[in-house]
Amino acid sequence: MNAWALPLADAQPAWSRALPAVVQAVGAPDFDTRVLQALDEAALGVGSWSVYQVWRDRLPQLHLSGSLGVADTTRDCFAAYRDAGLYRRDSSFDAVRPGHAAVLRMHADEAPSHDHRQAIYLRHGVLERLSVVQRGDDGAVFAVNVYRHAHQGRFGDGELAGFAQLAPVLLAGVQRHLALRQPTPDLRAALKARCAALTERELDVCERLLRGWSFDGIAADLGLSVATAKTYRARAFARLGLHFKSELFAAFLPGGDCPPQG
Known part of the structure; x- marks a missing residue:
């Protein structure tokens, strides 16, 4: 018989600490809170997050959102994105081709329009967004976004690399959770x-x-x-x-x- 000990916590990269928590949270009513806490404990420095879908022919839908250590304005931000029609002019996901997924980074100064930057980023003190985005063959966008706020500064190189490593599991975990919670x-x-x-x-x-x-x-x-x-x-x-x-x-x-x- 052969046996291998699980890696010690201090021997693992910081981002990997979030993996078990994301998997264990799937299907739980407090999934959004637990995942956000896991990202924080994995030293990714996330202040808030949101999960939403954007289509060409109907209003976007917010699936999950929350904040940690800052006032939760995620629903207000999404309301502005939807109700002011900002989603119609959102080119920030255009780099992702239909049928593919990618990790994207956007600073507040790079928001796709003046109104977008003012209504969401500047008004709510959001500094930067990291996203793992999947675009369907029909062009619809499914985005898992994490945000840094003004007092936190920009994501560092190590945090960017960690998020990129975690992104496939995070995307799969979120999608599985949403599938499980569909009304019966x-x-x-x-x-x-x-x-x-x-x-x-x-x-x-x-x-x-x-x-x-x-x-x-x-x-x-x-x-x-x-x-x-x-x-x-x-x-x-x-x-x-x-x-x-x-x-x-x-x-x-x-x-x-x-x-x-x-």
Whole structure:
């Protein structure tokens, strides 16, 4: 028999410390927070991150975002990107060919337009962006972006190299996580069959409760406050004739057991 010891932490490159954490976080409701913390612990000096898609013929979609050590303005930034139509003039991903993936770096001064630079980078103190980007054959962009803020300075050469090494696993982990968290059609159909009056948001909240999500996770995923998510839960329970979460599980899950937490 042969045996090899796992590499000691101090013998590994700093960026590799994020690999186990990214893999372990896949499917967890707090995936966005755990990955951001892992990037920080891997000495990549990330202040915030976002994951979004951009298409040619419809509005872009924000999948994940968060900040560490700075005020979280990631959703405000994305709202400006979407609502002001900045995505239509965003040439920052043009270097990635359809059917390929690449790592890109952009300083605030290199933003694709004056409005883009003012509304996102300067207004929110964002200094620099690193991205691992995959472009589909139809031209759609899937981007995992990490940001440095003004007080952090620019990414150093070692951080750039580390991110480039980590990028394939980060991209795969994010895409796998998003695939796993897709709404479960059967649960949604069962809820709708029980009460056709349930609104889309009420269905969104109940479905995620049935999948074991916390209210913090539900609120972050749907872009709501925790209080608003709980309001949708209360309205849905009233329509369904339920009072407790245990009754929801009993009505819609095999055996009536609460699903395991991620």
